[in-house]
Amino acid sequence: MSNYSAFEIIGPKMVGPSSSHTAGAARLGRVASKLVIGKIEKVEFHLHGSFAKTYKGHGTDRALMAGLLGMKEDDENLKYSLEIAKENGIEYQFIEDDLGEVHPNTVKFIIYQREGKDVEIMGSSIGGGNIKVIEINGMKLEFVGQYPTLITKHLDSPGVVSKITKILSDHNINIAFMSVFRQDKGQDALMVIESDNKLDEALVEAINTSSENIKEVYIIEGL
Secondary structure, eight states, rough: OOOOOOOHHOOOOOOOOOOOIIIHHHHHHHEEEEEESSOEHHHHHHEEHHHHHHHHTHHHHHHHHHHHHTTTTTTGGGGGGGHHHHTOEEEEEEEOOOOSSSSSSSEEEEESSSSSOEEEEEEEEEETTTEEEEEEEEEEEEEEESOEEEEEEEETTTTTHHHHHHHHHHTTTOOEEEEESSSTTTSSEEEEEEESSOOOHHHHHHHHOOOOTEEEEEOOOOO
């Protein structure tokens, strides 16, 4: 018999009928928002499995957009997120899709920015409001967003990882979990560091300027 926490059974404080389809969806949207640098012009939500079949009835569409606009799952404005997006000039489209061998509550965001590169992120709502991010800009990775999380995209070359971890040490940041994902030897790699400490923009600046092999740095606040 599986063991479940009270949080998984009851779910988090939220607006909406379902922790998986509403709270988890809002959290996925909020993670996606952290990868956006410019103003959002348009977003496509590619919905898989159960998300695709029930997104209107469970408010998943509004929750995904609310998160992307920076709202938390208990924000009373969540129910108006689509209208707020229109007021801000954001075009959007919800597309039923087959995203492969993934959790049935999975979404892929394709975010078009007015300035900067487009962003793609894919993640799943795995129950009780918990999430798992599984892909960023076509590269596979995995993190759950429960801790303050640092994500770097860098060239897979000697010394880059040690420079980043030294900067964390210099800023008194304790690493809880760390994983490195790469496309191939010598190509782009993603490093995910989940921390026990709050992460700030000074850390981002220090990492960005530490090596010409650092391409992108993001901070995801603990959800």
